[in-house]
Structure formats: C-alpha cells, structure tokens
Amino acid sequence: FNEVKELNDDFLDDLEELLLTSDIGPKTADVLFEKIKEGMDKKSIKDSASVISFLKQETFDILNIKFEEKINKKPYIMLFIGVNGSGKTTTIGKLASQYIKEGKKVLLIAGDTFRAAAVEQLEVWAKRSGAGFHSGKDKQDPSSVIYDGIKKGLDENYDIIIGDTSGRLHTDKKLMEELKKIKRSAVKAHKDAPHDVFLVLDSTNGQNAIHQTKYFNEAMDITGIVLTKMDGTAKGGVIIGISNTYNIPVRYVGIGEGINDLKKMDVEEFVDALYS
Amino acid sequence: VISSGFKNAKNRFKGQSELTIENIKPALRDIRQSLLEADVEFKIVKKFLKNVEEKALGETVKTTIKHKGEKRKIKPADAFVKICQEELEALMGPVDTSINYREKGPSIIMMMGLQGSGKTTTTGKLAKMLTEEGKRVLLVAADIYRPAAIDQLKVIGDTLDLKVFSEANTSPQDICSHAVNYAIEHKYNLLIFDTAGRLAIDDKLMGELEEIDRRTKPDNKFLVIDSMIGQDAVHTAKEFNNRLEIDGVILTKLDGDARGGAALSVKEVTQKPIKFLGMGETFDKLEVFRPEGLASRILG
Numbered sequence: 001f002n003e004v005k006e007l008n009d010d011f012l013d014d015l016e017e018l019l020l021t022s023d024i025g026p027k028t029a030d031v032l033f034e035k036i037k038e039g040m041d042k043k044s045i046k047d048s049a050s051v052i053s054f055l056k057q058e059t060f061d062i063l064n065i066k067f068e069e070k071i072n073k074k075p076y077i078m079l080f081i082g083v084n085g086s087g088k089t090t091t092i093g094k095l096a097s098q099y100i101k102e103g104k105k106v107l108l109i110a111g112d113t114f115r116a117a118a119v120e121q122l123e124v125w126a127k128r129s130g131a132g133f134h135s136g137k138d139k140q141d142p143s144s145v146i147y148d149g150i151k152k153g154l155d156e157n158y159d160i161i162i163g164d165t166s167g168r169l170h171t172d173k174k175l176m177e178e179l180k181k182i183k184r185s186a187v188k189a190h191k192d193a194p195h196d197v198f199l200v201l202d203s204t205n206g207q208n209a210i211h212q213t214k215y216f217n218e219a220m221d222i223t224g225i226v227l228t229k230m231d232g233t234a235k236g237g238v239i240i241g242i243s244n245t246y247n248i249p250v251r252y253v254g255i256g257e258g259i260n261d262l263k264k265m266d267v268e269e270f271v272d273a274l275y276s
Numbered sequence: 277v278i279s280s281g282f283k284n285a286k287n288r289f290k291g292q293s294e295l296t297i298e299n300i301k302p303a304l305r306d307i308r309q310s311l312l313e314a315d316v317e318f319k320i321v322k323k324f325l326k327n328v329e330e331k332a333l334g335e336t337v338k339t340t341i342k343h344k345g346e347k348r349k350i351k352p353a354d355a356f357v358k359i360c361q362e363e364l365e366a367l368m369g370p371v372d373t374s375i376n377y378r379e380k381g382p383s384i385i386m387m388m389g390l391q392g393s394g395k396t397t398t399t400g401k402l403a404k405m406l407t408e409e410g411k412r413v414l415l416v417a418a419d420i421y422r423p424a425a426i427d428q429l430k431v432i433g434d435t436l437d438l439k440v441f442s443e444a445n446t447s448p449q450d451i452c453s454h455a456v457n458y459a460i461e462h463k464y465n466l467l468i469f470d471t472a473g474r475l476a477i478d479d480k481l482m483g484e485l486e487e488i489d490r491r492t493k494p495d496n497k498f499l500v501i502d503s504m505i506g507q508d509a510v511h512t513a514k515e516f517n518n519r520l521e522i523d524g525v526i527l528t529k530l531d532g533d534a535r536g537g538a539a540l541s542v543k544e545v546t547q548k549p550i551k552f553l554g555m556g557e558t559f560d561k562l563e564v565f566r567p568e569g570l571a572s573r574i575l576g
C-alpha cells in the first residue's frame with residue numbers, strides 16, 4: 001500500500017480486504033468507505049496514496065481522544081474490568097511496576113475471589129513489582145475486598161490503589177450487577193473513587209469487543225481502554241468503531257507477558273501499523 | 277438474537293414466489309454483513325456466498341415439497357435460509373468428537389493455544405468428563421511461566437479430586453516426559469498436558485510444543501480457541517496446525533454472545549474437527565460439538 005497506484009476497483013477491493021481483516025468490522029469499514037467515496041467525488045482524493053493518508057488521518061482523529069492524567073492525584077484509585085482471560089491481572093502487574101519506578105507507593109487489591117489461584121497470581125505480580133498487596137478470605141464478596149483494600153490504602157498512605165476484578169462475560173447479568181456493587185463499595189470507601197476504570201480488551205477479539213464495551217460501560221463508566229496482546233498478529237482494528245461510538249481512549253497497549261511489556265498508547269504509531 | 281443482516285436477507289423475499297438472481301443478490305449482501313459481524317474470515321465469507329448463490333440458482337432448489345401427500349410450495353425466504361444453514365453446517369462438518377486412545381500405555385491429550393483462551397479451565401472440564409467415563413486421569417502442569425499457573429491447576433485438581441503432576445526447576449518438555457513415566461508407574465491411563473499460552477509466531481515456544489510432541493507423541497493435540505477471536509483466528513490456527521498437526525479444536529466462552537464465526541474460519545483453514553464447546557467457567561460446562569447450534573449462531 002505504499003506505492004502510489006491508480007484508484008481503481010482492484011485497489012478498493014484490496015483496501016476493503018485490509019480493513020476487514022484488521023477487525024475494523026463491516027459497519028466501520030462502510031463508514032470509512034463512504035468518506036473515501038465522498039473524497040473521490042470531490043476530487044480531494046485522486047490516487048491510492050491520498051486514500052491511505054486520508055484513512056490514516058480519519059482514523060487518527062477518531063482515536064485521538066483527550067483524557068485527564070490523574071497520576072499525581074492522591075489517592076489515585078483505579079479498577080480493572082473485562083472479560084475472562086483478557087489480561088487484567090497481568091496488566092495491573094506491569095502498570096504497578098511502572099508507577100513504583102516513578103517513586104509511587106502502590107497497593108494491589110485482589111478483587112477476584114472466585115477463580116482458581118487468582119489471588120496467588122496477583123500476589124506474584126505484587127512481589128515482582130514491589131507493590132503492596134491486599135486480599136480477602138476465600139470466596140469473600142469482591143465488593144467488600146475492594147472496600148477493605150481501598151480503606152487500607154488510604155490508612156497506609158498509598159499514592160496509587162489498583163483493584164483487580166474477576167473476568168466476567170458482559171452477558172452475565174448477575175456478574176454485571178456485581179460490578180455495579182463493586183463500584184458502589186469503592187465510592188463508599190472514597191467519594192472520588194474510582195478515578196479511572198480501565199476496560200481490558202484482548203486485541204485478538206473481533207466484533208464482540210464492541211458488545212463488551214457497551215455493557216461494561218453501562219455497569220461502570222469506563223474512562224480508558226487497555227488493548228492487550230498487541231505483540232501477536234492481531235491488528236486490533238475493532239477499537240476504531242469502539243472509540244468512535246463510545247468516545248473512550250485507548251490508554252495503554254500490552255505487548256508481551258513480561259513486567260515491562262506495557263506502553264502508553266501512541267495513536268500515530270498504532271494507525272501506521274494498522275494500515276501497513 | 278437474530279442479526280439484522282439475516283432478518284434483512286429474509287425480508288428480500290417478501291412477496292416473491294421464486295429465488296431469482298434479482299432477489300438473491302441483495303440477500304447475499306445482507307448475509308455477508310452478518311457473517312463479517314460474526315467474525316467469519318473475509319475470504320471464507322466470499323467462498324460461502326459463492327456456494328450459496330450457486331445452490332440457490334441451481335437445480336438443487338426444490339421449492340415444492342411433499343407434505344402429508346400433497347405438494348406444497350416452500351416460501352423462497354425459507355428455501356434461502358435452508359440453503360444457508362445447510363451450507364454452513366456442511367462447512368463445519370463432518371462431525372468427529374472422538375478422543376483417540378492408544379492400544380498400549382497411557383493416552384495423552386495435549387492442550388495448546390493463545391494466552392487466556394481457556395486451556396487450563398478446559399483441562400479441568402475434560403478431566404471431569406473423562407473421569408466420569410471411567411478413565412484414570414493425570415493432570416500435568418506444563419506451564420512453568422505464568423504466575424501461579426501450577427497453583428491454578430492444583431486447585432482444579434483438588435476441586436475434582438484428581439492428581440496433578442508437576443516438577444520444579446524442570447522444562448515443560450521434561451515435565452511431560454516424566455509425567456508419562458509417572459503415569460505408567462502409577463497406572464493412569466490418560467494424561468492431559470496443560471501447556472502455557474503462546475503466540476503462534478513465537479518460534480521458541482512453538483518449538484517447545486514440537487519437542488513435547490516428538491518425545492511423548494500425544495494422541496490428541498487440541499487447539500483451544502476463544503470464541504470471541506476475530507480475523508486473527510486463521511493465522512493462529514494455520515500456524516499451530518502447520519507446526520503441530522492438531523487433532524481437533526475446542527471453542528471456549530460460548531456462554532457469551534460471541535457469534536463464534538472463528539469456528540468456521542478455523543475449520544476451513546485446518547480441516548480439523550471441532551470437538552468440544554466451553555459453555556461456562558465451571559467444570560461441568562463442556563458440551564460435545566454439534567454443527568446445527570453453532571451454524572445458526574454464526575448466521576445470526
């Protein structure tokens with residue numbers, strides 16, 4: 001796609017294949033194609049290179065959503081939510097390590113009281129990153145673990161408090177109600193909590209990620225997205241439709257399983273990789 | 277939940293008495309939309325639509341059926357739906373949900389797949405199912421990387437009252453080999469290797485699986501795929517199959533609303549059967565694969 005080609009049907013077919021195989025999805029692809037056709041009619045787009053640069057700019061504008069950096073608030077309380085296996089626990093470990101390196105005192109709360117060895121898994125990350133750790137009793141109500149954890153974080157003067165939650169499918173009404181209860185408990189523990197709610201999305205997901213965002217956003221206003229497993233072959237294109245619809249920024253990108261494999265989202269870099 | 281794509285397709289035939297090229301074309305566009313939203317891979321969608329179009333216009337369309345001895349006309353919408361359903365089921369079959377057992381010595385199931393796809397949980401589900409069928413199952417903790425992975429399998433073993441074989445400071449290849457010796461010694465007849473999640477493009481970790489394969493010759497190499505996976509399903513499935521010659525696929529997390537179009541993509545690109553479906557987080561939530569259920573879900 002980097003050589004300038006004539007704007008013919010073959011090129012447009014190839015472009016459609018690129019968009020769809022990147023998980024951009026048929027609806028968002030149609031929206032983008034409509035804009036391209038308008039540009040072609042207005043003659044503002046006259047060759048393949050201008051199509052690609054148009055797409056890149058359009059996508060950049062959709063993804064470039066403003067957010068408030070809250071790291072210097074004290075306390076800074078955040079919750080991580082998302083479907084099963086998306087990478088929540090691992091992402092928390094990586095983020096904790098970054099904050100600790102910046103001199104912050106970080107507490108991790110083991111809010112997954114359901115899954116086998118979930119508490120042990122987060123405890124390993126606490127040790128690796130140097131963060132403090134709070135867990136409850138086996139099968140304790142997650143809301144009370146989060147409440148107790150935030151209280152402990154406040155009492156012991158932590159700068160940053162991160163709550164892990166168990167994976168759940170957005171279609172499970174009971175578990176989505178549990179999320180709302182977790183949020184209420186967080187607010188009870190501190191009136192401004194949670195300062196950030198991160199939805200963790202596996203970049204290998206297809207169009208289902210849109211449903212995930214819809215329902216998780218209804219349960220707990222999402223302030224940011226973490227796109228994990230971008231070190232794989234998936235392009236994560238579904239995020240375009242998501243950002244366009246819900247106006248939520250991607251804040252971090254997971255690029256591996258190690259403690260340093262998390263970087264701040266770079267929209268320009270992401271867009272270039274998407275259309276390469 | 278019927279997708280709007282499929283509903284629109286059926287509506288194309290309102291008031292029509294026959295399937296014609298005029299009413300089929302727009303219906304196929306609606307189906308295309310529906311299948312792409314269901315995460316079926318782009319090229320497979322193309323092939324599917326071509327097959328449906330040929331069938332719909334061909335001699336094979338019987339819009340007259342014998343019902344209670346008299347001839348009845350099937351509405352073109354229903355005929356079209358029938359063709360789509362049949363074509364999709366055909367792509368997902370033939371059905372083979374068998375587990376391979378060897379004549380002499382303990383049989384082996386090797387679980388593998390991308391990170392977080394549900395391998396460890398599904399290991400528990402298979403262990404429960406096969407124990408109830410009379411097997412003596414040994415769980416093998418071959419994931420030495422993920423924090424508390426061995427703990428996770430041990431908790432599952434405790435829940436199901438099954439033994440977990442694990443070894444500290446040992447490579448996964450050696451753990452699996454040693455587990456086979458242990459199984460022979462202690463008269464287990466089925467081992468399930470729970471391996472670490474890995475990217476199909478991770479040469480070193482794929483090499484690890486190849487070595488386990490060479491040394492223990494698993495009778496069942498199952499690729500575990502998250503049903504929410506998108507277009508990447510084909511790259512992953514193709515690479516795992518090329519390097520390891522998988523025996524079957526297990527699709528997980530189908531208790532959600534993922535349409536599961538990846539199932540079709542994975543089947544197409546590997547030509548290997550879908551064996552089981554994961555339907556929840558607890559160990560009773562494993563179903564044997566049936567094409568009809570998944571076909572209507574993918575079509576929407």
Ligand SMILES: Nc1nc2c(ncn2[C@@H]2O[C@H](COP(=O)(O)OP(=O)(O)OP(=O)(O)O)[C@@H](O)[C@H]2O)c(=O)[nH]1
Nearest residue numbers: 084085086087088089090167229254255256391392
């Ligand atoms: N390659 C890669 N693997 C990742 C990344 N993030 C997480 N993982 C892996 O994905 C798997 C699941 O990660 P977890 O952190 O347990 O996911 P989770 O969302 O907490 O899972 P549940 O609590 O069970 O819902 C693990 O094997 C992680 O190592 C990433 O950015 N890249």
Ligand SMILES: Nc1nc2c(ncn2[C@@H]2O[C@H](COP(=O)(O)OP(=O)(O)OP(=O)(O)O)[C@@H](O)[C@H]2O)c(=O)[nH]1
Nearest residue numbers: 084085391392393394395396397473529554555556
């Ligand atoms: N709802 C639902 N959740 C599932 C299903 N199968 C697995 N899970 C959940 O998905 C998450 C990941 O499952 P694991 O078994 O840890 O996945 P894994 O493939 O072993 O992960 P890695 O070893 O890190 O690659 C856990 O929260 C499981 O409870 C399923 O069929 N339905």
Ligand SMILES: [Mg+2]
Nearest residue numbers: 088089112167
């Ligand atoms: Mg977790």
Ligand SMILES: [Mg+2]
Nearest residue numbers: 395396419473
């Ligand atoms: Mg596992």
